[in-house]
Amino acid sequence: MGLVTYIPRMLPFVLFKGLELPPFIQGVLKNVPYATLGALIFPAIIFLQKDDIWYGIAGAAAAFGAAFLGANVIVVVLGSITVLALYSYFL
Amino acid sequence: MSDFAIGKESTEFKKGLQAGISIGIGYFPIALTFGLLAKTSGLSIYESVLMSMIVFAGASQYISLSLLAYGTGIVEIVLTTFIVNIRHFLMSTSLNEKCEDDHLGNKMLYSFGITDETFSVVATREGTATTGFMFGVNLLAYSSWVIFTGIGHLIGASLPQTLQESMGVALYAMFIGLLVPSLKKxxxxxxxxxxxxxxxxxxxxxxxxxxxxxxxxxxxxxxxxxxxxxxxxxxxxxxxxxx
Structure with a gap:
Protein backbone atom coordinates (compact mmCIF):
# COMPACT_ATOMS: atom_id res chain seq x y z
CA MET A 1 0.00 0.00 0.00
CA GLY A 2 2.80 2.36 0.94
CA LEU A 3 4.49 1.74 -2.39
CA VAL A 4 1.42 2.45 -4.51
CA THR A 5 0.73 5.70 -2.64
CA TYR A 6 4.39 6.77 -2.91
CA ILE A 7 5.00 6.00 -6.59
CA PRO A 8 2.45 8.45 -8.09
CA ARG A 9 3.73 11.17 -5.75
CA MET A 10 7.42 10.65 -6.45
CA LEU A 11 7.60 9.56 -10.09
CA PRO A 12 6.94 12.96 -11.78
CA PHE A 13 9.88 14.53 -9.92
CA VAL A 14 12.17 11.83 -11.33
CA LEU A 15 10.64 11.60 -14.82
CA PHE A 16 10.46 15.33 -15.55
CA LYS A 17 13.63 16.41 -13.74
CA GLY A 18 15.35 19.14 -15.76
CA LEU A 19 13.01 18.51 -18.67
CA GLU A 20 11.59 21.50 -20.52
CA LEU A 21 7.97 20.59 -21.30
CA PRO A 22 6.17 22.14 -24.32
CA PRO A 23 4.58 25.56 -23.51
CA PHE A 24 1.04 24.21 -23.93
CA ILE A 25 1.64 21.43 -21.38
CA GLN A 26 3.25 23.97 -19.02
CA GLY A 27 0.14 26.13 -19.36
CA VAL A 28 -2.11 23.19 -18.59
CA LEU A 29 -0.01 22.26 -15.54
CA LYS A 30 -0.30 25.83 -14.24
CA ASN A 31 -4.08 25.49 -14.53
CA VAL A 32 -4.15 22.19 -12.63
CA PRO A 33 -4.15 23.61 -9.05
CA TYR A 34 -7.26 25.73 -9.54
CA ALA A 35 -9.12 23.03 -11.44
CA THR A 36 -8.16 20.50 -8.74
CA LEU A 37 -9.49 22.78 -6.00
CA GLY A 38 -12.82 23.11 -7.82
CA ALA A 39 -13.11 19.33 -8.08
CA LEU A 40 -11.98 18.72 -4.49
CA ILE A 41 -14.59 21.14 -3.11
CA PHE A 42 -17.59 20.16 -5.25
CA PRO A 43 -19.68 18.17 -4.89
CA ALA A 44 -18.12 16.77 -1.69
CA ILE A 45 -18.82 19.80 0.52
CA ILE A 46 -22.54 19.74 -0.36
CA PHE A 47 -22.82 16.17 0.90
CA LEU A 48 -21.09 16.66 4.26
CA GLN A 49 -24.33 15.37 5.77
CA LYS A 50 -26.15 13.00 3.46
CA ASP A 51 -29.63 13.73 4.85
CA ASP A 52 -29.33 17.53 5.09
CA ILE A 53 -27.66 19.27 2.16
CA TRP A 54 -28.26 22.66 3.82
CA TYR A 55 -25.61 21.71 6.35
CA GLY A 56 -22.96 21.52 3.64
CA ILE A 57 -24.30 24.59 1.87
CA ALA A 58 -24.12 26.58 5.13
CA GLY A 59 -20.52 25.45 5.66
CA ALA A 60 -19.56 26.34 2.08
CA ALA A 61 -21.28 29.75 2.32
CA ALA A 62 -19.50 30.54 5.59
CA ALA A 63 -16.12 29.61 4.11
CA PHE A 64 -16.72 31.55 0.88
CA GLY A 65 -17.94 34.57 2.82
CA ALA A 66 -14.98 34.67 5.18
CA ALA A 67 -12.46 34.04 2.39
CA PHE A 68 -14.05 36.67 0.18
CA LEU A 69 -13.70 39.26 2.95
CA GLY A 70 -10.00 38.47 2.94
CA ALA A 71 -9.76 36.33 6.07
CA ASN A 72 -6.65 34.20 6.67
CA VAL A 73 -7.07 30.49 5.79
CA ILE A 74 -6.99 29.43 9.43
CA VAL A 75 -9.75 31.94 10.24
CA VAL A 76 -11.78 30.59 7.32
CA VAL A 77 -11.37 27.04 8.67
CA LEU A 78 -12.20 27.87 12.30
CA GLY A 79 -15.03 30.21 11.22
CA SER A 80 -16.84 27.57 9.18
CA ILE A 81 -16.40 24.96 11.92
CA THR A 82 -18.01 27.44 14.35
CA VAL A 83 -20.88 28.24 11.98
CA LEU A 84 -21.67 24.55 11.55
CA ALA A 85 -21.41 23.85 15.29
CA LEU A 86 -23.94 26.65 15.86
CA TYR A 87 -26.08 25.31 12.99
CA SER A 88 -26.43 21.86 14.60
CA TYR A 89 -26.90 23.41 18.03
CA PHE A 90 -29.78 25.68 17.06
CA LEU A 91 -31.41 23.89 14.11
CA MET B 1 27.37 33.45 3.10
CA SER B 2 26.46 29.86 3.85
CA ASP B 3 25.08 31.00 7.22
CA PHE B 4 22.85 33.35 5.34
CA ALA B 5 21.65 30.56 3.07
CA ILE B 6 20.89 28.32 6.05
CA GLY B 7 19.00 31.17 7.72
CA LYS B 8 16.85 31.66 4.64
CA GLU B 9 16.15 27.97 4.43
CA SER B 10 15.02 27.82 8.06
CA THR B 11 12.62 30.79 7.72
CA GLU B 12 11.18 29.08 4.66
CA PHE B 13 10.79 25.94 6.76
CA LYS B 14 8.98 27.95 9.46
CA LYS B 15 6.72 29.55 6.86
CA GLY B 16 5.93 26.06 5.66
CA LEU B 17 5.04 24.92 9.17
CA GLN B 18 2.74 27.96 9.56
CA ALA B 19 1.06 27.33 6.22
CA GLY B 20 0.54 23.72 7.31
CA ILE B 21 -1.42 24.59 10.45
CA SER B 22 -4.82 24.59 8.75
CA ILE B 23 -4.00 21.12 7.34
CA GLY B 24 -3.05 20.00 10.85
CA ILE B 25 -6.45 21.17 12.14
CA GLY B 26 -8.23 19.52 9.23
CA TYR B 27 -6.47 16.17 9.69
CA PHE B 28 -7.17 16.07 13.42
CA PRO B 29 -10.77 14.71 13.34
CA ILE B 30 -10.11 12.42 10.35
CA ALA B 31 -6.96 10.85 11.83
CA LEU B 32 -8.64 10.50 15.23
CA THR B 33 -11.57 8.66 13.64
CA PHE B 34 -9.21 6.52 11.59
CA GLY B 35 -7.39 5.46 14.76
CA LEU B 36 -10.71 4.61 16.38
CA LEU B 37 -12.03 2.65 13.38
CA ALA B 38 -8.72 0.80 13.00
CA LYS B 39 -9.07 -0.29 16.63
CA THR B 40 -12.63 -1.56 16.10
CA SER B 41 -11.43 -3.32 12.93
CA GLY B 42 -8.96 -5.26 15.07
CA LEU B 43 -5.71 -3.50 14.17
CA SER B 44 -3.23 -2.96 17.01
CA ILE B 45 -2.02 0.54 17.83
CA TYR B 46 1.33 -0.26 16.20
CA GLU B 47 -0.33 -1.49 13.02
CA SER B 48 -2.59 1.56 12.86
CA VAL B 49 0.19 4.10 13.42
CA LEU B 50 2.49 2.20 11.06
CA MET B 51 -0.19 2.29 8.37
CA SER B 52 -0.56 6.08 8.80
CA MET B 53 3.23 6.46 8.73
CA ILE B 54 3.75 4.40 5.59
CA VAL B 55 0.61 5.01 3.56
CA PHE B 56 -0.22 8.61 4.59
CA ALA B 57 -3.42 8.76 2.53
CA GLY B 58 -6.74 9.30 4.28
CA ALA B 59 -9.25 7.94 1.79
CA SER B 60 -7.15 4.86 0.97
CA GLN B 61 -6.68 3.98 4.62
CA TYR B 62 -10.42 4.20 5.30
CA ILE B 63 -11.16 2.08 2.23
CA SER B 64 -8.58 -0.51 3.24
CA LEU B 65 -10.24 -0.88 6.66
CA SER B 66 -13.60 -1.68 5.10
CA LEU B 67 -11.95 -3.99 2.58
CA LEU B 68 -10.12 -5.77 5.41
CA ALA B 69 -13.45 -6.14 7.21
CA TYR B 70 -14.96 -7.74 4.09
CA GLY B 71 -11.98 -10.07 3.95
CA THR B 72 -10.86 -8.70 0.58
CA GLY B 73 -7.55 -9.94 -0.76
CA ILE B 74 -4.35 -7.91 -0.53
CA VAL B 75 -4.07 -7.52 -4.32
CA GLU B 76 -7.45 -5.81 -4.54
CA ILE B 77 -6.63 -3.50 -1.61
CA VAL B 78 -3.36 -2.46 -3.24
CA LEU B 79 -5.04 -1.97 -6.62
CA THR B 80 -7.84 0.14 -5.12
CA THR B 81 -5.28 2.24 -3.24
CA PHE B 82 -3.36 2.81 -6.45
CA ILE B 83 -6.46 3.97 -8.34
CA VAL B 84 -7.58 6.28 -5.52
CA ASN B 85 -4.12 7.91 -5.46
CA ILE B 86 -3.44 8.17 -9.19
CA ARG B 87 -4.42 11.86 -9.00
CA HIS B 88 -1.25 12.58 -7.05
CA PHE B 89 0.69 11.86 -10.24
CA LEU B 90 -0.97 14.89 -11.81
CA MET B 91 -0.42 17.01 -8.70
CA SER B 92 3.28 16.12 -8.48
CA THR B 93 3.74 16.84 -12.18
CA SER B 94 2.26 20.28 -11.64
CA LEU B 95 4.38 20.87 -8.49
CA ASN B 96 7.54 19.76 -10.29
CA GLU B 97 7.19 22.92 -12.43
CA LYS B 98 6.75 25.10 -9.37
CA CYS B 99 9.36 23.75 -6.97
CA GLU B 100 12.85 25.23 -6.90
CA ASP B 101 15.62 23.21 -8.48
CA ASP B 102 17.26 20.94 -5.95
CA HIS B 103 18.91 17.54 -5.48
CA LEU B 104 16.71 14.71 -6.62
CA GLY B 105 17.14 13.16 -3.17
CA ASN B 106 15.40 16.08 -1.47
CA LYS B 107 12.59 15.98 -4.01
CA MET B 108 12.12 12.26 -3.59
CA LEU B 109 11.94 12.77 0.15
CA TYR B 110 9.40 15.57 0.27
CA SER B 111 7.31 14.07 -2.52
CA PHE B 112 6.31 11.42 0.03
CA GLY B 113 4.30 14.11 1.82
CA ILE B 114 2.22 15.25 -1.15
CA THR B 115 -1.50 14.97 -0.48
CA ASP B 116 -4.54 16.86 -1.81
CA GLU B 117 -4.08 19.28 1.08
CA THR B 118 -0.31 19.88 1.03
CA PHE B 119 -0.51 20.20 -2.77
CA SER B 120 -3.24 22.85 -2.50
CA VAL B 121 -1.31 24.90 0.04
CA VAL B 122 1.93 24.84 -1.97
CA ALA B 123 0.41 25.26 -5.43
CA THR B 124 -1.70 28.32 -4.55
CA ARG B 125 1.28 30.11 -3.00
CA GLU B 126 2.79 32.86 -5.11
CA GLY B 127 6.23 32.39 -6.63
CA THR B 128 8.53 29.39 -6.52
CA ALA B 129 8.10 26.80 -3.79
CA THR B 130 11.36 26.33 -1.91
CA THR B 131 12.54 23.00 -0.54
CA GLY B 132 12.37 24.37 3.02
CA PHE B 133 8.73 25.38 2.54
CA MET B 134 7.85 21.95 1.13
CA PHE B 135 9.41 20.18 4.11
CA GLY B 136 7.64 22.54 6.56
CA VAL B 137 4.15 22.04 5.13
CA ASN B 138 4.55 18.30 4.67
CA LEU B 139 6.09 17.69 8.08
CA LEU B 140 3.28 19.46 9.92
CA ALA B 141 0.59 17.63 7.94
CA TYR B 142 2.37 14.28 8.40
CA SER B 143 2.87 14.75 12.16
CA SER B 144 -0.78 15.65 12.68
CA TRP B 145 -1.89 12.59 10.70
CA VAL B 146 0.40 10.12 12.48
CA ILE B 147 0.06 11.50 16.02
CA PHE B 148 -3.74 11.77 15.96
CA THR B 149 -4.05 8.27 14.49
CA GLY B 150 -2.24 7.02 17.59
CA ILE B 151 -4.31 9.16 19.96
CA GLY B 152 -7.55 8.04 18.29
CA HIS B 153 -6.60 4.40 18.82
CA LEU B 154 -5.41 5.06 22.35
CA ILE B 155 -8.46 6.88 23.69
CA GLY B 156 -10.78 4.72 21.60
CA ALA B 157 -13.46 7.37 21.40
CA SER B 158 -14.23 10.11 18.95
CA LEU B 159 -15.04 13.74 19.60
CA PRO B 160 -18.55 14.76 20.68
CA GLN B 161 -20.76 14.14 17.66
CA THR B 162 -21.61 17.80 16.99
CA LEU B 163 -17.95 18.81 17.03
CA GLN B 164 -16.90 15.78 15.00
CA GLU B 165 -19.46 16.64 12.32
CA SER B 166 -18.71 20.33 12.20
CA MET B 167 -14.95 19.69 12.02
CA GLY B 168 -15.60 17.61 8.92
CA VAL B 169 -15.91 20.88 7.00
CA ALA B 170 -12.33 21.90 7.90
CA LEU B 171 -10.47 20.64 4.83
CA TYR B 172 -13.11 21.88 2.39
CA ALA B 173 -13.10 25.27 4.12
CA MET B 174 -9.32 25.28 3.73
CA PHE B 175 -9.61 24.53 0.00
CA ILE B 176 -12.05 27.44 -0.30
CA GLY B 177 -9.77 29.71 1.72
CA LEU B 178 -6.89 28.87 -0.65
CA LEU B 179 -8.93 29.24 -3.83
CA VAL B 180 -10.85 32.47 -3.22
CA PRO B 181 -7.91 34.96 -3.16
CA SER B 182 -6.79 33.78 -6.64
CA LEU B 183 -10.37 33.66 -7.80
CA LYS B 184 -10.88 37.32 -6.89
CA LYS B 185 -7.85 38.29 -8.95
Whole structure:
Protein backbone atom coordinates (compact mmCIF):
# COMPACT_ATOMS: atom_id res chain seq x y z
CA MET A 1 0.00 0.00 0.00
CA GLY A 2 2.80 2.36 0.94
CA LEU A 3 4.49 1.74 -2.39
CA VAL A 4 1.42 2.45 -4.51
CA THR A 5 0.73 5.70 -2.64
CA TYR A 6 4.39 6.77 -2.91
CA ILE A 7 5.00 6.00 -6.59
CA PRO A 8 2.45 8.45 -8.09
CA ARG A 9 3.73 11.17 -5.75
CA MET A 10 7.42 10.65 -6.45
CA LEU A 11 7.60 9.56 -10.09
CA PRO A 12 6.94 12.96 -11.78
CA PHE A 13 9.88 14.53 -9.92
CA VAL A 14 12.17 11.83 -11.33
CA LEU A 15 10.64 11.60 -14.82
CA PHE A 16 10.46 15.33 -15.55
CA LYS A 17 13.63 16.41 -13.74
CA GLY A 18 15.35 19.14 -15.76
CA LEU A 19 13.01 18.51 -18.67
CA GLU A 20 11.59 21.50 -20.52
CA LEU A 21 7.97 20.59 -21.30
CA PRO A 22 6.17 22.14 -24.32
CA PRO A 23 4.58 25.56 -23.51
CA PHE A 24 1.04 24.21 -23.93
CA ILE A 25 1.64 21.43 -21.38
CA GLN A 26 3.25 23.97 -19.02
CA GLY A 27 0.14 26.13 -19.36
CA VAL A 28 -2.11 23.19 -18.59
CA LEU A 29 -0.01 22.26 -15.54
CA LYS A 30 -0.30 25.83 -14.24
CA ASN A 31 -4.08 25.49 -14.53
CA VAL A 32 -4.15 22.19 -12.63
CA PRO A 33 -4.15 23.61 -9.05
CA TYR A 34 -7.26 25.73 -9.54
CA ALA A 35 -9.12 23.03 -11.44
CA THR A 36 -8.16 20.50 -8.74
CA LEU A 37 -9.49 22.78 -6.00
CA GLY A 38 -12.82 23.11 -7.82
CA ALA A 39 -13.11 19.33 -8.08
CA LEU A 40 -11.98 18.72 -4.49
CA ILE A 41 -14.59 21.14 -3.11
CA PHE A 42 -17.59 20.16 -5.25
CA PRO A 43 -19.68 18.17 -4.89
CA ALA A 44 -18.12 16.77 -1.69
CA ILE A 45 -18.82 19.80 0.52
CA ILE A 46 -22.54 19.74 -0.36
CA PHE A 47 -22.82 16.17 0.90
CA LEU A 48 -21.09 16.66 4.26
CA GLN A 49 -24.33 15.37 5.77
CA LYS A 50 -26.15 13.00 3.46
CA ASP A 51 -29.63 13.73 4.85
CA ASP A 52 -29.33 17.53 5.09
CA ILE A 53 -27.66 19.27 2.16
CA TRP A 54 -28.26 22.66 3.82
CA TYR A 55 -25.61 21.71 6.35
CA GLY A 56 -22.96 21.52 3.64
CA ILE A 57 -24.30 24.59 1.87
CA ALA A 58 -24.12 26.58 5.13
CA GLY A 59 -20.52 25.45 5.66
CA ALA A 60 -19.56 26.34 2.08
CA ALA A 61 -21.28 29.75 2.32
CA ALA A 62 -19.50 30.54 5.59
CA ALA A 63 -16.12 29.61 4.11
CA PHE A 64 -16.72 31.55 0.88
CA GLY A 65 -17.94 34.57 2.82
CA ALA A 66 -14.98 34.67 5.18
CA ALA A 67 -12.46 34.04 2.39
CA PHE A 68 -14.05 36.67 0.18
CA LEU A 69 -13.70 39.26 2.95
CA GLY A 70 -10.00 38.47 2.94
CA ALA A 71 -9.76 36.33 6.07
CA ASN A 72 -6.65 34.20 6.67
CA VAL A 73 -7.07 30.49 5.79
CA ILE A 74 -6.99 29.43 9.43
CA VAL A 75 -9.75 31.94 10.24
CA VAL A 76 -11.78 30.59 7.32
CA VAL A 77 -11.37 27.04 8.67
CA LEU A 78 -12.20 27.87 12.30
CA GLY A 79 -15.03 30.21 11.22
CA SER A 80 -16.84 27.57 9.18
CA ILE A 81 -16.40 24.96 11.92
CA THR A 82 -18.01 27.44 14.35
CA VAL A 83 -20.88 28.24 11.98
CA LEU A 84 -21.67 24.55 11.55
CA ALA A 85 -21.41 23.85 15.29
CA LEU A 86 -23.94 26.65 15.86
CA TYR A 87 -26.08 25.31 12.99
CA SER A 88 -26.43 21.86 14.60
CA TYR A 89 -26.90 23.41 18.03
CA PHE A 90 -29.78 25.68 17.06
CA LEU A 91 -31.41 23.89 14.11
CA MET B 1 27.37 33.45 3.10
CA SER B 2 26.46 29.86 3.85
CA ASP B 3 25.08 31.00 7.22
CA PHE B 4 22.85 33.35 5.34
CA ALA B 5 21.65 30.56 3.07
CA ILE B 6 20.89 28.32 6.05
CA GLY B 7 19.00 31.17 7.72
CA LYS B 8 16.85 31.66 4.64
CA GLU B 9 16.15 27.97 4.43
CA SER B 10 15.02 27.82 8.06
CA THR B 11 12.62 30.79 7.72
CA GLU B 12 11.18 29.08 4.66
CA PHE B 13 10.79 25.94 6.76
CA LYS B 14 8.98 27.95 9.46
CA LYS B 15 6.72 29.55 6.86
CA GLY B 16 5.93 26.06 5.66
CA LEU B 17 5.04 24.92 9.17
CA GLN B 18 2.74 27.96 9.56
CA ALA B 19 1.06 27.33 6.22
CA GLY B 20 0.54 23.72 7.31
CA ILE B 21 -1.42 24.59 10.45
CA SER B 22 -4.82 24.59 8.75
CA ILE B 23 -4.00 21.12 7.34
CA GLY B 24 -3.05 20.00 10.85
CA ILE B 25 -6.45 21.17 12.14
CA GLY B 26 -8.23 19.52 9.23
CA TYR B 27 -6.47 16.17 9.69
CA PHE B 28 -7.17 16.07 13.42
CA PRO B 29 -10.77 14.71 13.34
CA ILE B 30 -10.11 12.42 10.35
CA ALA B 31 -6.96 10.85 11.83
CA LEU B 32 -8.64 10.50 15.23
CA THR B 33 -11.57 8.66 13.64
CA PHE B 34 -9.21 6.52 11.59
CA GLY B 35 -7.39 5.46 14.76
CA LEU B 36 -10.71 4.61 16.38
CA LEU B 37 -12.03 2.65 13.38
CA ALA B 38 -8.72 0.80 13.00
CA LYS B 39 -9.07 -0.29 16.63
CA THR B 40 -12.63 -1.56 16.10
CA SER B 41 -11.43 -3.32 12.93
CA GLY B 42 -8.96 -5.26 15.07
CA LEU B 43 -5.71 -3.50 14.17
CA SER B 44 -3.23 -2.96 17.01
CA ILE B 45 -2.02 0.54 17.83
CA TYR B 46 1.33 -0.26 16.20
CA GLU B 47 -0.33 -1.49 13.02
CA SER B 48 -2.59 1.56 12.86
CA VAL B 49 0.19 4.10 13.42
CA LEU B 50 2.49 2.20 11.06
CA MET B 51 -0.19 2.29 8.37
CA SER B 52 -0.56 6.08 8.80
CA MET B 53 3.23 6.46 8.73
CA ILE B 54 3.75 4.40 5.59
CA VAL B 55 0.61 5.01 3.56
CA PHE B 56 -0.22 8.61 4.59
CA ALA B 57 -3.42 8.76 2.53
CA GLY B 58 -6.74 9.30 4.28
CA ALA B 59 -9.25 7.94 1.79
CA SER B 60 -7.15 4.86 0.97
CA GLN B 61 -6.68 3.98 4.62
CA TYR B 62 -10.42 4.20 5.30
CA ILE B 63 -11.16 2.08 2.23
CA SER B 64 -8.58 -0.51 3.24
CA LEU B 65 -10.24 -0.88 6.66
CA SER B 66 -13.60 -1.68 5.10
CA LEU B 67 -11.95 -3.99 2.58
CA LEU B 68 -10.12 -5.77 5.41
CA ALA B 69 -13.45 -6.14 7.21
CA TYR B 70 -14.96 -7.74 4.09
CA GLY B 71 -11.98 -10.07 3.95
CA THR B 72 -10.86 -8.70 0.58
CA GLY B 73 -7.55 -9.94 -0.76
CA ILE B 74 -4.35 -7.91 -0.53
CA VAL B 75 -4.07 -7.52 -4.32
CA GLU B 76 -7.45 -5.81 -4.54
CA ILE B 77 -6.63 -3.50 -1.61
CA VAL B 78 -3.36 -2.46 -3.24
CA LEU B 79 -5.04 -1.97 -6.62
CA THR B 80 -7.84 0.14 -5.12
CA THR B 81 -5.28 2.24 -3.24
CA PHE B 82 -3.36 2.81 -6.45
CA ILE B 83 -6.46 3.97 -8.34
CA VAL B 84 -7.58 6.28 -5.52
CA ASN B 85 -4.12 7.91 -5.46
CA ILE B 86 -3.44 8.17 -9.19
CA ARG B 87 -4.42 11.86 -9.00
CA HIS B 88 -1.25 12.58 -7.05
CA PHE B 89 0.69 11.86 -10.24
CA LEU B 90 -0.97 14.89 -11.81
CA MET B 91 -0.42 17.01 -8.70
CA SER B 92 3.28 16.12 -8.48
CA THR B 93 3.74 16.84 -12.18
CA SER B 94 2.26 20.28 -11.64
CA LEU B 95 4.38 20.87 -8.49
CA ASN B 96 7.54 19.76 -10.29
CA GLU B 97 7.19 22.92 -12.43
CA LYS B 98 6.75 25.10 -9.37
CA CYS B 99 9.36 23.75 -6.97
CA GLU B 100 12.85 25.23 -6.90
CA ASP B 101 15.62 23.21 -8.48
CA ASP B 102 17.26 20.94 -5.95
CA HIS B 103 18.91 17.54 -5.48
CA LEU B 104 16.71 14.71 -6.62
CA GLY B 105 17.14 13.16 -3.17
CA ASN B 106 15.40 16.08 -1.47
CA LYS B 107 12.59 15.98 -4.01
CA MET B 108 12.12 12.26 -3.59
CA LEU B 109 11.94 12.77 0.15
CA TYR B 110 9.40 15.57 0.27
CA SER B 111 7.31 14.07 -2.52
CA PHE B 112 6.31 11.42 0.03
CA GLY B 113 4.30 14.11 1.82
CA ILE B 114 2.22 15.25 -1.15
CA THR B 115 -1.50 14.97 -0.48
CA ASP B 116 -4.54 16.86 -1.81
CA GLU B 117 -4.08 19.28 1.08
CA THR B 118 -0.31 19.88 1.03
CA PHE B 119 -0.51 20.20 -2.77
CA SER B 120 -3.24 22.85 -2.50
CA VAL B 121 -1.31 24.90 0.04
CA VAL B 122 1.93 24.84 -1.97
CA ALA B 123 0.41 25.26 -5.43
CA THR B 124 -1.70 28.32 -4.55
CA ARG B 125 1.28 30.11 -3.00
CA GLU B 126 2.79 32.86 -5.11
CA GLY B 127 6.23 32.39 -6.63
CA THR B 128 8.53 29.39 -6.52
CA ALA B 129 8.10 26.80 -3.79
CA THR B 130 11.36 26.33 -1.91
CA THR B 131 12.54 23.00 -0.54
CA GLY B 132 12.37 24.37 3.02
CA PHE B 133 8.73 25.38 2.54
CA MET B 134 7.85 21.95 1.13
CA PHE B 135 9.41 20.18 4.11
CA GLY B 136 7.64 22.54 6.56
CA VAL B 137 4.15 22.04 5.13
CA ASN B 138 4.55 18.30 4.67
CA LEU B 139 6.09 17.69 8.08
CA LEU B 140 3.28 19.46 9.92
CA ALA B 141 0.59 17.63 7.94
CA TYR B 142 2.37 14.28 8.40
CA SER B 143 2.87 14.75 12.16
CA SER B 144 -0.78 15.65 12.68
CA TRP B 145 -1.89 12.59 10.70
CA VAL B 146 0.40 10.12 12.48
CA ILE B 147 0.06 11.50 16.02
CA PHE B 148 -3.74 11.77 15.96
CA THR B 149 -4.05 8.27 14.49
CA GLY B 150 -2.24 7.02 17.59
CA ILE B 151 -4.31 9.16 19.96
CA GLY B 152 -7.55 8.04 18.29
CA HIS B 153 -6.60 4.40 18.82
CA LEU B 154 -5.41 5.06 22.35
CA ILE B 155 -8.46 6.88 23.69
CA GLY B 156 -10.78 4.72 21.60
CA ALA B 157 -13.46 7.37 21.40
CA SER B 158 -14.23 10.11 18.95
CA LEU B 159 -15.04 13.74 19.60
CA PRO B 160 -18.55 14.76 20.68
CA GLN B 161 -20.76 14.14 17.66
CA THR B 162 -21.61 17.80 16.99
CA LEU B 163 -17.95 18.81 17.03
CA GLN B 164 -16.90 15.78 15.00
CA GLU B 165 -19.46 16.64 12.32
CA SER B 166 -18.71 20.33 12.20
CA MET B 167 -14.95 19.69 12.02
CA GLY B 168 -15.60 17.61 8.92
CA VAL B 169 -15.91 20.88 7.00
CA ALA B 170 -12.33 21.90 7.90
CA LEU B 171 -10.47 20.64 4.83
CA TYR B 172 -13.11 21.88 2.39
CA ALA B 173 -13.10 25.27 4.12
CA MET B 174 -9.32 25.28 3.73
CA PHE B 175 -9.61 24.53 0.00
CA ILE B 176 -12.05 27.44 -0.30
CA GLY B 177 -9.77 29.71 1.72
CA LEU B 178 -6.89 28.87 -0.65
CA LEU B 179 -8.93 29.24 -3.83
CA VAL B 180 -10.85 32.47 -3.22
CA PRO B 181 -7.91 34.96 -3.16
CA SER B 182 -6.79 33.78 -6.64
CA LEU B 183 -10.37 33.66 -7.80
CA LYS B 184 -10.88 37.32 -6.89
CA LYS B 185 -7.85 38.29 -8.95
CA UNK B 186 -8.47 36.28 -12.10
CA UNK B 187 -11.55 35.30 -14.12
CA UNK B 188 -9.53 32.43 -15.56
CA UNK B 189 -9.26 30.86 -12.09
CA UNK B 190 -13.03 31.20 -11.67
CA UNK B 191 -13.62 29.35 -14.94
CA UNK B 192 -11.01 26.66 -14.15
CA UNK B 193 -12.49 25.88 -10.74
CA UNK B 194 -16.14 26.09 -11.83
CA UNK B 195 -15.68 23.90 -14.89
CA UNK B 196 -13.83 21.21 -12.91
CA UNK B 197 -16.48 21.42 -10.17
CA UNK B 198 -19.29 20.94 -12.72
CA UNK B 199 -17.54 17.98 -14.40
CA UNK B 200 -16.78 16.33 -11.06
CA UNK B 201 -20.38 16.81 -9.87
CA UNK B 202 -21.71 15.20 -13.07
CA UNK B 203 -19.25 12.29 -12.88
CA UNK B 204 -19.84 11.67 -9.18
CA UNK B 205 -23.60 12.10 -8.96
CA UNK B 206 -24.10 10.38 -12.29
CA UNK B 207 -22.08 7.47 -10.92
CA UNK B 208 -20.09 7.52 -14.16
CA UNK B 209 -16.71 6.79 -12.57
CA UNK B 210 -15.07 6.06 -9.23
CA UNK B 211 -14.04 9.12 -7.21
CA UNK B 212 -10.32 8.68 -7.81
CA UNK B 213 -10.83 8.89 -11.57
CA UNK B 214 -13.54 11.56 -11.40
CA UNK B 215 -11.22 14.14 -9.81
CA UNK B 216 -8.37 13.44 -12.25
CA UNK B 217 -10.62 13.48 -15.31
CA UNK B 218 -12.44 16.68 -14.30
CA UNK B 219 -9.15 18.42 -13.54
CA UNK B 220 -7.54 17.48 -16.85
CA UNK B 221 -10.66 18.31 -18.89
CA UNK B 222 -10.99 21.72 -17.27
CA UNK B 223 -7.26 22.59 -17.38
CA UNK B 224 -6.93 21.56 -21.05
CA UNK B 225 -10.17 23.20 -22.22
CA UNK B 226 -9.40 26.54 -20.59
CA UNK B 227 -5.83 26.46 -21.96
CA UNK B 228 -7.14 25.71 -25.47
CA UNK B 229 -9.53 28.66 -25.22
CA UNK B 230 -6.60 30.87 -24.16
CA UNK B 231 -4.49 29.74 -27.10
CA UNK B 232 -7.32 30.24 -29.59
CA UNK B 233 -8.08 33.67 -28.13
CA UNK B 234 -4.39 34.59 -28.38
CA UNK B 235 -4.30 33.54 -32.05
CA UNK B 236 -7.44 35.50 -32.89
CA UNK B 237 -6.73 38.68 -31.02
CA UNK B 238 -2.98 38.51 -30.93
CA UNK B 239 -2.92 38.92 -27.18
CA UNK B 240 -1.65 36.41 -24.71
CA UNK B 241 -2.96 36.82 -21.20
CA UNK B 242 -0.10 36.03 -18.92
CA UNK B 243 -1.13 35.40 -15.36
Missing amino acids: SVKVLFLASLAAIFNTIFTIGGIMAQGWAIVTSTILSAVMIELIEVIKARHWGVKHEK
